[in-house]
Amino acid sequence: MEITFLGTSSAVPSKYRNHPSIALKAFGEIMLFDCGEGTQRQLANVKISPMKIDKIFITHLHGDHILGLPGLIQSMGFRGRDSQNPLHIYGPVGLEKVKESIFNMGHFTIDFPVIIHEINNSGEEISIIFENDDYIVECIKTHHNVINLSYSIYEKKKPRFLREKAIELGIKPGPDFGKLHNGHSIEIDGKMIKSEEVLGPPRSGSKIVYSGDTIPCEEMIRLAKNATVLIHEATYKNLDFDKALNNFHSTASQSAGIAKEANVDLLILTHISTRYTNIDDLKEEALNIFENTKVAYDFRTLEI
Template identity: 30%
Template sequence: MVATIAITFLGTASAQPSSTRNHSSLALRLDGHVWLFDCGEATQHQVQKSNVKMGKIQKIFITHTHGDHIFGLLPLLASRLNGAGGMVEGVEDPRIQNTASSSIIEPIEIFGPYGTRAYVRSGLKYTYTNLGGPYVVHELRMTNDPPPSEDSSTLSLDHAELLTGRNIVQQADGTWRDIFASDMLTVSAAPIHHSVPCVGYVVHERPIPGKMNPSMYVPHLKRTGTPMSVLRQLQRGETVQLSDGTVLQGPERRPGRKIVILGDTYDPSPIVPLADDTDLLVHEATNAHLPSVDPDTKASDTYKSVEECAKSRGHSTPQMAGAFAKRIAARRLVLNHFSARYAGDDDSNEKAKKVMNALRCLAEEMFGEGKEVICARDLMTLNVEPRE
């Protein structure tokens, strides 16, 4: 069981950053480890302002290769892996000797759609960046991409990139299941509809121990002189047979937590088979019609026209996000990826607070009365608690 699962939003803007919102990125904190989802421009600055530790970043999941979701990847890699611009002629850079040849350093793993590997290689090569630690890129290949045997880059590996990068093929249902799996967590993915190839990710905690009621077991342990340490086995759901033949069964395991993190999308339907019954859904809400709240609302706009405009650019409105949250029976919905016209300082700015409340209400109308909707802002942290 993962003791702590928390999300810190490092950037919540769409397209252009603003003085109150940075480009897209969020950090999923899993006990002492950190996984980033997207890495827009200046993400490393946001990390420095947050409770996220740069040295704890282990994996980076890219939803799509639009600049506002990936332009911060190379600078962050350089900082995380002690990169530098090389040495003067005739002096050998020690980073080149100590990087990929080291079996001790755990590589940074990068997952993303076709082209992610080419972007990283090109950026490192043409900025003359030597990394002091290894990385590996796994590409999620869609059916219309080149064959998995083909690399997305014509450049060869540099000293820091490991040979173990996979080209992961879609399964029959169009998803990529278990692109990462450990004893405690799995990560799966699916394509979602945007203006370019885009991916949504599902982080799923494996079943966790059920709630323990020691009073059910202690009398039996005392009666048979069994050490109380057996309670730990029972807490894990194991079966224990006592000296008198009594069999004690630990509580049934509970479903683990599930987090769905979508990239930009006007229709995330392909991820439904993976996303059902999620604890937390992060869904974009780029545009909205706020006639009584937003003074910049055009007289010709309607809810329908704004939605159609958002869809034409590959994006969603709060109502679309709320409807999808209801469709997958989400427990909480976090709206993210806001237009630059929607300020992110709603904790201190009354106008921004009014706008965010209006956006929240639009999503709630579709999600359902009493359902929790949160409007993300930069450096906000949300905990995902275990299910009862």
């Protein structure tokens, strides 16, 4: 799994920080989390083709998180994306109206489906919004001044295949190994061999969580529990605590508190206000609470 930060600013971009967007390469796919203005230019800088993006997860409908969608979608159409390559966009209720606005913006041709998945989550329970054999995407409503959805993506990791045990049972290396590893039973010389006989104990896969914009809340802690990586907004320093509270954002130390409470492995701070030209103090505030903290910057890439 590879995380690339395309934009790490808050409401206003700067010379060094673009509007929010994160690209995730995993499971043979490329996904976007938020799509602020200028995202397609940022994708070009890191040599990620928009044509390979199949899913976009939008946290909320503030402009700094969605205004890159019109240009990105139009460019996909211009470059010949066809009906066999739908684009799935997930987000809060109201996203369908955003799509209507995009499709009424100027003159262009789109030959591929843009499929909107509006998520109605109350914040009481975590919702599964996508699942296949490789991973699960979940979300929960957190606390901003508009509806905000925080997301987690969790890798389904198969138990280790016990090769020597399989050979002892008379199974020859080949397709049968794969069938057993995928949970199927096979028959050898009239004897049924179940997959659990040649598989190790369950293993936890990597889990990446992204907050979007939110004040600290219990819902965020629940979603981020035991995450490998928590990407959390840290719009303000402690000295601007009142601004954070009034604008429904988090300080760096509050984000660190969430990471500590949720027992995550790594915290990455993003959505940094342009009022701060030196982020050392912001990072230090978080480090005082949660030791394994990094600050995102545009084009930073992390292997998980």
